[in-house]
Amino acid sequence: MNFLDQEKYRLSFNDDKLNLFKSSIINSLPPVHGGWKRYYERKDIWALPEYKNHIKSWPDSQKIEFLLYCVNIGRNDLNPVVSHHPTSTEKDRSVTTAISYAIFFLGEPSLASSANEDEVAKILGSIRHSRCWEPYIVSSWPISTFLNNIKPRYKDRLPSENTVKALNALADSIRKQYSYLDLNNQFRCLELIDEILSDEEHPEGVKPEYFMGEDSFALYSRKWLDGLASDKKRSDWFRLIALAKTAKGAQPKAKYLELAQPIVDSIGKEEFITGISEWVKHILGIKPELITLDIHRSGYTYQEQYYDFIIPPNIDILKGIIWTTALCNNAALAFDLGNLTERCYKKYPQIGALSAALGNACIFALSRFEVLEGVAQLARLSIRIKQASGKKTIEKFLGITAKEMGLTLDEIADLAVDDFGLVNGKSEFHFSDYRASLEFDGPGKSSIHWYKPDGSQQKTVPAFVKKDFADQLKKLKASKKQLDQTSATQRDRIDRMFRSDRKWAWVNFEKQYLEHGLISFFTKRLIWVFENTNISTRIGIYFGKKWIDAKGEVFAPSENDTVKLWHPSIASVEEVGAWRDFLVNNEIRQPVKQAYREVYILTDAEKDTGLYSNRMAAHILKQHQYVNLARVRGWKAELTGAWDYQASDFAEILLPEHGLKAQFWTSGVETDHGVTDSGILAYVSTDQVRFLKIDSDDTISLIDIPAVVFSEIMRDVDLFVGVASVGNDPEWQDSGVTPEVQSYWRSYLFGDLSEISQTRKDLLERLIPRLKINKVARVEGRFLVVKGKYRTYKIHIGSSNILMEPNEEYLCIVQSRGKKDITEKIFVPFEGDHGLSLVLSKAFLLAEDHKIKDPTILSQIRPQVQSEK
Structure with a gap:
């Protein structure tokens, strides 16, 4: 008699019965490969004739018995080693296949509704006691589906005592074995168990809905919700959170926003915006901390690492709530969402972006704002966000908005720039008889000045303003922050216009x-x-x-x-x-380099090579610094791992206005200590620059590249080299590298000047006569030569490294972190050149070397004096 026809198969678990089971069903099933897959998603099992011809037609009672039998086989006979492990036995693999087959029944609605109370308790207990029980079973098996299917039977009554015990025991098992990577399913099961066991009556007929777990935001939001003034207000927010728990996918469907609209209306638009703004500010204040957990599974121990920010289930809920802000069109909220997007896309070691899902939700909401501030934030973020996926999402929504308005992306960006009420660089705010002046000082910099009724200036915020005009003061400070962000973004946007x-x-x-x-x-x-x-x-x-x-x-x-x-x-x-x-x-300081912008003309060597330039080849760069800078400049660049250091890689930038793209090639450099904990190489060597057509990837001859485009791309690459080269690090010689690489470092210290350095030299020749060190400093070849009281110093204009006469001794001066840029007090005809700041700060220091007190520097300048001491 076929095993499928037996009615008492659940009563015996001996080997004979198991072998009989194998002979009829298990041997007909495909083996389980690839680990603990979601068994109920195995479509190949659904298609098997054994299922369609026999089990599918079983009555629910027989399916329940079969389910209990298979789970109990796992409880009694399954080896702790997972079935796909090389050391597992044929019996282990057979039993696992049986379990994977039976687990389908957990998800069948009819089975859950027809099972009696005793059978429900047995099913829950059998699952928890299975020898293959691990936290990930919550996602591998349809336990949440089973719980959701049995929930309606307890709408008007509590479960039996045995079922209550089984549910509590299952909840305890889940809580004791949290797996951070599977919190969504675990919390969903706990939530369903809580709903089944709960018999409370809730105000306004709405069940309290809180964020899950005890992360920083969950604790904050619970306190915030409990602190609302009325049950009605709490109920509205509970309804919103309940809706947000259904949020699925990358962006909401129209139906979702339709359901959200009456909830937002009930809360009140202004109150909703204020609440979301407070939530966002709390999130921005959370400082993620790296957490390492030891996980024990199937006889193995390994580590899970994550950042203690907001747990995944709460990210999903927040995503749904952020979607609803698309209904508001508020300028201040747009600013908050822009900041949250930037935080979410901030890169953290080993995980990448902190929360791309939440960042994408903010991008969607901003794209739906009808006020221009939404587009302005997207335009700002398109420059600020470095991750390729984030940029792609932003550009997608910006493109949709531009198409709807019948404008280009550049025209959209122009229209979206807020003027902040500035007139001649100032905007005034009145507080009774006092006034505050918000003054624009330069890209990324502004200041607030206070004036008394008589027009005289007051250095601090008036006390009565803090007390009586707290909200207005808050808006003033927010305007300053927005002005700083916007002006810095516009500087970068204008700088990129040179190549377009x-x-x-x-x-x-x-x-x-x-x-x-x-x-x-x-x-x-x-x-x-x-x-x-x-x-x-x-x-x-x-x-x-x-x-x-x-x-x-x-x-x-x-x-x-x-x-x-x-x-x-x-x-x-x-x-x-x-x-x-x-x-x-005329002492005009340009916000970006223009007149002093470096120019790169095609050389004879580049005309000879034709398809590529080796002008920037053979440099050694600090990889992380180079990649970060490339991304800031709009290039797509990835880090090279230690596993492929011999392979070539490239950074790439698209130039759609010209139908071109440019590539800068690099390869990894092997050193004794040049690998990070995550396996990323610390250094790369540079190679060729080439241009290709966007549509065909055909390489273009350099002579056919527009002069401005060629100059701008080579300027970017020269910037990468000038900033990230190991030659800029005076202490790099001790990093443990090959002699060839060490030779590069020494040659870079005092080598020929790059175009950037040549521009710096030109400026120094114009500036030095105007400075107080003009009598002891002069530009000579590659150096700014400074005559001090003790020695004469030659500061390399490119690397800022120093040689001392008469015998050209190397002088090591390490720049202190956080030290102010000396060029802020000196007129310079353009914003920001860190290398120029280093050269000048060292020149001013060494021009008065007799005033130096740092023993490290003195020991090099006057070694004989130090030895006497």
Whole structure:
């Protein structure tokens, strides 16, 4: 008689009965491969004739008996070693296959409804006592489905005593063996058990819904919810959280937002925005901490690592709630969501982005805001976010918005820039008879100044403002922070326009750039090209409320003009020199390098190689520093692991305006101590730069690349080398490398100047005569030479490394972290050059070497004095 026809198979678990079972069903099943797969998702088992012809038609009572039998086989006979392990026996594999087959029944609604109370308790108990019980069974088996299916039977009554015991025991087992990587399913099971056992009546007929577990946000939100003024308010938020627990996928369906709308309306739009803003600020204040857990499974012990931020189930709930903010269209909330997005995409070791799911939810919400602040935040984030997936998501939604508005992405970005009410760089806020002036000081920098009724300045915030105008003061501080973020983003956006060769009609340029409260700060300090088919091209800067050229001649743009940024690569040496003199003589500090921008002209060697440039090859870079900088500059770059250090890799940037993309090739460098804990190489060596067509990947001859595009790409690569080269690190010689690499470090210390360094040299020649060290400092070849009281010092203009005369001794001075940029107190005709700051700070220090007290430096400058001491 076939085993399937026996009615008492559950009563005996001897080997004969198991062998009979194997002969009929188990041997017909495909073996379980690849570990503990979600058994109820094995579609191959559903398709087996044994299931379709026999088991599918069984009555529920027989299925229940079969389920209990198979789980109990696991309880009594399954070896602790998982079935796919090489040391497992045929019997182990057979029993595991039997369990995988029977587990399907847990998910059948009819089985859950027809099982009697005693059978429900037995099923729950058998699962918990199975020898293959581990926390991951909660996700591998449809336990949550079974619990959800039996929940309706307890709508009007409590479970039996045995079922209550079984449910509590199952909950205890789950809690004792939390697995961070599977918290969603574990918390779902606990939530269902709680619902089954609960018989409370809730205010407003709404069950309390809190965030799960005890992470920082769960504890904060529980306190926040309990502190609401009325049961009605709490019930509204509970309804919202309950809806958010159903959130699935990367973005909501229309039905989800339809269900959310009446809940948000009931809460009240302003109250909802205030609440979400408070939640976001708390999240931004959470400092993730790396947690390591020892996990014991199936006879093995291994470690799980995660950042103690917000547990995955609560991330999912927050994702659903953030979606609902798309219904609000609030400027202040857009700013908060922008900051949260940036935090979520911040990269952490070993896990990458902190929470891409939550970041994507914020991006979706911002894309649905009808106020321009939403688009402004997306435009800012498209520059700030480094991760490729995040950038792709942002660009997708920006593209949708641009298409809906019938504009280009650049035009969208122009319209979205807030002017913050600035007039001549200032915006005023009134607090009774006092006023505060928000003043724009430069990209990423602003300040607040307070004035008394008589017009005199007050250094601190008036006490009555803190007490009586707390909300307005809060908004003022928020405006300052937004201004700093926006201005820094606009600086970076304008800097990238050099390689895109963007043009404006004069009428649009005048309104959006020249007259704009914020953008005008940048516009009036940059040099522009005015082109017109009827007259010759004019190049000028807005100075003294009029447009003038490098010779000081005034001109007026025409309505028919097109406007674009001037680039020194397409100008003569004389023209570039004239503009540099103009900036220095009139003390105009450009927000980005323009007149002093490095220019890279195609060399004869590059014309000979044709398809690639080796100009930046054979440098050794600190990989993490290089990759981070490349991403900041808009390149797509990945870290090279120790497992493939001999392989080549490349960073890539798209240039869609020109139908091109550029690649910068590198390869890993092996050193004694050059691998991080996560297996990433510390150093890479540089190789060629090449250009390709976007659509076909065909390599393009360098001679066919537009001069401005070639110059800008080579400038980026030179920047990567100039910043990330190990030659900039005076202590790198002790890192344990091959002699060849060590030779590179020594040659870089005092080698030829790069284009960036040549520009720095040009500036120093103009600046030194204007500085107080002009009598003891001069530019000579590759060096800024400084004559001190004790020694004469040669500071390399590129690396800032120092040689001391008369015998060219190396002087090691390590820059202190956090030290202020000396160029902030010295006029420099452009924003930000860390290398220039290093050179000048060392020059000022060594010009007065007799005042130096640092014993480390003194021991090198005056070793004989130190030895006498």
